[in-house]
Amino acid sequence: MNDPKKQLREKLETCYAEYHRQWMQLPAAELIQKAEEIAAVQLMAKEAPNQVSAEQAEYLLQFKNPLEVVSDGWLAENGSDVSIIDKELSHVLWRLIDTGDAEVIYETESLEPEKLYFGVFHIQENGNETRFASIGNHDLLYTADQLRRYVQYEDAASTFENLYPNRVEITEHEFDRYVRERLDDSCRVAGAFHIDFDKGEFSGLRIMGGWESFQIKDICSAVSHAMRKEGADTEEQWDRLLDRLRGKEITPNNQYRFLEGERSLRPEEISFSGDIDQNDNLLNFYVETNFNVDEVFGTDVMTAENDDFLNVYADYDLEENCVCDTLTVLLNCANGEQFVYKYQMNAEEQAVMTQKMDAYSMERFGESLSDCRKQYLEEDAQPSQTLSL
Structure with a gap:
């Protein structure tokens, strides 16, 4: 199986070698002028493979020169600051993905770049509230299984959001914008979720039906049922999940x-x-x-x-x-x-x-x-x- 992070590392090394070859041909005065750009390229070549997720790596691999893409993005947002690499690189990539500008500005390997999916989350836990986006096909089935693992302590995370190390915090306004995009069936937003651990409630956004809410314990029970059957493919897992959730919705009529x-x-x-x-x-x-x-x-x-x-x-x-x-x-x-x-x-x-x-x-x-x-x-x-x- 191809490892996108390994592929990205190799591609960045190739791109960096070409940058280095070009720098060696420049006079000292021009190198000084390019000092900030050179620092960003060196930083991204070294740190990007370690900081990005597999999904982010796949996104960068579509560009002929991913090092240029990520270095320009870093310079635009952070200049020469290298102290915040672990926090800000995901933010830089997220802005590139969200706007879609990179696919227009930079040369890609194919005429039709692969679609990139992401999910948005609004989490309330232990009195704290956060909203974030995470790249990946975060649909109901996947998110419900993540929730089950977290609730049953199979994933050792102090908070639910820590299950998504490459998450990017978003504002309430941005969350609402992605919700509207999901309702418009833009194909980018794989899922939108409200999860309130303090109330024990889970809400997911259906394209045609709007928000649907369930007890967290019912979601965990349903996805456990969906995943258990031997030999079940994804379609059958979906059927089993939705069948088990039928009639369990929280509405004003069944409160x-x-x-x-x-x-x-x-x-x-x-x-x-x-x-x-x-x-x-x-x-x-x-x-x-x-x-x-x-x-x-x-x-x-x-x-x-x-x-x-x-x-x-x-x-x-x-x-x-x-x-x-x-x-x-x-x-x-x-x-x-x-x-x-x-x-x-x-x-x-x-x-x-x-x-x-x-x-x-x-x-x-x-x-x-x-x-x-x-x-x-x-x-x-x-x-x-x-x-x-």
Whole structure:
């Protein structure tokens, strides 16, 4: 496989050798006049291969003299300052890419330069806010997988933005401009994302549909499901991702009101009845309401004059191997209306819920939750079936 950074290094060395040959033929007075230009060329020849990403290297390789392109860009923005090379070189390249001027000014290897994609991000994490752009095909599938790796600590990064070492900070105005460009389907902006770790929400921009928001945990679960299947190509991974996200969007209509009562659920009050239903990656348990629901949920259904009643459901996530942290509470009114609420369980309630789910699963299925998860993962990871003619 060709290494674009290695190719760039070799091309820069060739270009630098030609520069050096030309300098050797100049009189001393002219060399002095060109001192700043010479310093920039020497700096770029030495540092550019170490500082650029593979995507940035591919961009520079399209030019017949990439050393001229990057040296001119550096001089225009930074002059002879060499102390900020690690921070500013990405910025220089980004400006060249963003404006598209370089392809017009400098000679390229082909008449049709390769398209270069980039993604833009608005990140809120630990009370801090940043916006940046990163070169690469940062579409939903790729970004969701990056997010999953970060959340599950597979990538040792102190903050999400540090997963993108060649990122370039952009302003709010620039971010909005790229969002409009994405909506216009310019083909340059591969993806635009709002990721709010403090709220646990992820938003991606669809060309036709605008912004769509999901819980971060749903994004991570969906992309884990998409990537797991053996033999799945990119198209099938996309299908699996979008299928798992269907119906999980956060909209004003499904922002549930959370119930809160005087006290939490006691261990002895948690029990189940009926079948255990499976919906994709979720096992759904019916929670018996043989306790004072008004005290726990803050409702008013246990008074003598009230004919309303509650149905309560708990879910176990086979993807994440844990109980979902909220209960679904259906308020069934005497007039036939039904309202859906959520109840946030604390850590102790979740622990007891898990233990009792496991015992009830053994009672109903003869299998533990671990057995159910193992079977689910094995079935989900089966390779795609193809027809042989």
